[in-house]
Amino acid sequence: MAKKSRKARYRGKVAGTSQQKAQPVSTKAQVNAAATTAQPQNYSYVKSDLVRIAVIAGALILVLIILTFVPALKS
Secondary structure, eight states: OOOOOHHHHHHHHHHHHTTSOOOOOOOHHHHHHHHHHSOOOOOHHHHHHHHHHHHHHHHHHHHHHHHHTOGGGOO
């Protein structure tokens, strides 16, 4: 009996894998039902981060405004 070539073995593997069943595609109704039953996420920690960023940005802008009126810095 003749030895099989690698190409023939590879073709057999590819052909064997293509015979697997495909997963069913979800419908829009299933996606909408899943979205309505999902719990809302809690993003309360974002508010504190935004407040911190606003305070730092405000302080930096205030420092820049004050520095424009310092006469020693003008040439």
